[in-house]
Amino acid sequence: MNFNKYYKNLVRDIPIFTKLSFSVRYVLEHTLGWFLPLHSILKKWEFKIQKNIYTSIKHYPKTILKIDELDKHYSPSKIKNQYIKKGIPFVIREGAKNWEAFKNWDFSFFKKHFGKHPVLLSNHDNLGDNLELEAKNSNLEKIIDGIYNNSLDYARFNPLLDNYPKLQTSLNQKWLNDVRDTKFKKHHVLFIGNKGTKTPIHNAGNENLFVQIRGQKKWLIWHQNAHYMFNPKVNRAPAKSSDINPNNIDKNNNSTFHHLPICEITLNEGDIIFIPSYLWHYVENKTATIGIGIRWLSIKNSFKNNPLFSFLELLNTSPSIFTTLNWKKGFDFNKIMMLNKNM
Numbered sequence: 001m002n003f004n005k006y007y008k009n010l011v012r013d014i015p016i017f018t019k020l021s022f023s024v025r026y027v028l029e030h031t032l033g034w035f036l037p038l039h040s041i042l043k044k045w046e047f048k049i050q051k052n053i054y055t056s057i058k059h060y061p062k063t064i065l066k067i068d069e070l071d072k073h074y075s076p077s078k079i080k081n082q083y084i085k086k087g088i089p090f091v092i093r094e095g096a097k098n099w100e101a102f103k104n105w106d107f108s109f110f111k112k113h114f115g116k117h118p119v120l121l122s123n124h125d126n127l128g129d130n131l132e133l134e135a136k137n138s139n140l141e142k143i144i145d146g147i148y149n150n151s152l153d154y155a156r157f158n159p160l161l162d163n164y165p166k167l168q169t170s171l172n173q174k175w176l177n178d179v180r181d182t183k184f185k186k187h188h189v190l191f192i193g194n195k196g197t198k199t200p201i202h203n204a205g206n207e208n209l210f211v212q213i214r215g216q217k218k219w220l221i222w223h224q225n226a227h228y229m230f231n232p233k234v235n236r237a238p239a240k241s242s243d244i245n246p247n248n249i250d251k252n253n254n255s256t257f258h259h260l261p262i263c264e265i266t267l268n269e270g271d272i273i274f275i276p277s278y279l280w281h282y283v284e285n286k287t288a289t290i291g292i293g294i295r296w297l298s299i300k301n302s303f304k305n306n307p308l309f310s311f312l313e314l315l316n317t318s319p320s321i322f323t324t325l326n327w328k329k330g331f332d333f334n335k336i337m338m339l340n341k342n343m
Contacts, residue, residue: 001063001065003065003066003067003088003089003223003263004086004088004223006063006065006261007223007225007226007261010057010060011223011225011228013056013057013060014052014053014056014057014228015052015056018049018052018053018056019228021045021049021052022049022053022228022231023308025042025045025046025049026234026308026312027308027311027312028042029042029046029234030234030236030312030315031315033234046231050231050256053228053229053256054255054256054259057229057256057259058255058256058259060259060261061259062258062259062260062261062262063261063262064261064262064263064264065261065262065263066263067088067089067090067091067221067263067265068083068088068090068091069090069091069092069093070090070091070092070095071092072092072093072094072095072097074092076175076178076179077178079179079274080178080179080180080181083274084179084180084181084207084274084276084301085181085301087224087276087277087278087279087301087304087305088276089221089273089274089275089276089279090273090274091265091267091271091272091273091274092271092272092273093268093270093271094270094271095211095270095271095272096171096172096211096212096213096270096271096272097269097270098172099170099171099172099211100169100170100171101167101170101171101211101213101292102211102213102269102270104170105170105213105214105290106213106214106290107144107147107192107214107288107290110140110144110160110192110290111140111141111144111145114140114160114164115139115140115141115144116139116140116141117139117140117158117160117163118137118138118139119137119138119139119140119142119143119153119155119158120135120137120138120332120334121135121136121137121138121153121154122135122334138153138155140155140158140160140192143155143192143193144192146194147193147194147288150194151194152193152194152196152197153193153194154191154192154193154194154197155190155191155192155193156189156191156193156199156334157189157191157293157332157333157334158189158190158191158192158334159187159188159189159190159332160188160190161188161189161190161292162187162188167188168188171188171211171292171294176209176294179209180207180296180298181298181300181301182296182297182298182300184296184297184298184299185296186294186295186296187294187295187296188292188293188294188295189292189293189295189333190290190291190292191289191290191291191292191293192289192290193285193288193289194285194288195285195286195287195288196284196285197284197285198282198283198284198285199282199283199284200241200242200243200245200282201220201222201230201241201242201244201246201280201281201282202239202240202241202242202280202281202282203224203227203239203240203277203278203279203280203281203306203309204238204239204240204277204278205238205277205278205297205302205306205309205310205313206277206295206296206297206302207274207275207276207277207295207296207297207298207301208274208275208276208277208293208294208295209272209273209274209275209293209294209295210267210272210273210274210275210291210292210293210294211271211272211291211292211293211294212267212268212269212270212271212272212273212289212291213269213270213289213290213291213292214269214288214289214290214291215269215285215286215287215288215289215290216266216267216268216269216285216286216287216289217266217267217283217284217285217286217289217291218264218265218266218267218283218284218285218286219264219265219266219267219273219281219282219283220246220262220263220264220281220282220283221263221265221275221279221280221281221282222260222261222263222279222280222281223279223280224276224277224278224279224280224305224306225306226260226280227240227278227280227306227308227309228256229256229257229259229260230242230244230257230280235318236312236315236316236317236318237316237318237319238313238316238319238321238324240309242280244257246282266286267291276301276305277298277301277302277305277306277310278302278305278306278309278310279305
């Protein structure tokens with residue numbers, strides 16, 4: 001069955017009152033959760049809501065879903081109108097194989113030309129399970145050398161391409177601009193990591209076109225409305241995460257997860273995947289990899305894809321939306337998330 005249609009049916013089976021209760025409870029905890037007497041009441045209500053959600057979907061068997069794989073010559077305007085505006089994920093196999101970045105970038109390229117570029121290894125819930133006791137500074141040379149020494153230090157969300165804009169010309173910027181549905185400023189983030197490095201189940205409010213330059217990366221994805229089942233903790237931050245480990249599902253205490261469909265995609269070199277705002281995803285490097293995320297904010301899409309989370313962005317405190325959107329000095333997601341007081 002179609003990815004979006006399956007989730008539409010699944011979420012429709014959850015009673016409207018239960019979904020409304022989930023949203024009200026979440027907003028109250030987001031805004032007033034610090035008030036301990038109310039916090040205790042909210043936790044009891046949360047348990048009841050999640051029990052009702054499980055009862056509503058427990059008849060769904062575990063199934064496998066796929067997302068559309070588009071031809072690399074597919075029209076950018078059709079991609080924009082049929083997928084990006086509608087918040088529907090897709091893959092384009094070998095879509096970036098003619099890009100200069102694919103032809104010229106490898107580990108030796110980044111080590112030779114940008115080896116001293118700083119990498120912040122930050123310790124927060126959204127950055128995987130290889131956590132340091134505290135944030136530490138590294139650089140790309142150390143990260144790349146570490147790949148050959150079985151290190152799990154992972155350069156992710158790194159703003160290298162925004163710090164050196166000339167690198168952006170190696171990406172097909174015309175195509176990237178043609179498929180976007182907004183002229184809002186886009187950001188480029190670099191990922192370099194070893195086999196086995198991962199990012200747990202999470203989502204964020206930006207659109208994301210991810211380009212696999214080197215290696216293989218496994219993606220697990222779930223619909224934007226899977227928040228009813230994941231029930232992420234309230235962190236008042238610009239990204240939500242789940243502590244469910246999809247590799248050890250028998251150990252999870254979130255029983256609703258067992259009824260969510262599996263949608264697994266392996267990105268090979270030159271492939272492109274679109275991750276709409278608030279789409280839940282888990283990412284694991286199957287080999288040493290280099291990838292580029294091209295991200296931008298579409299306010300219209302964000303509110304359409306998940307009205308609850310997009311509204312709560314306005315009320316974030318860890319950090320506030322004004323700090324998150326203060327891009328005068330560049331966008332460094334690691335530094336922003338280090339401001340999350342709920343780490």
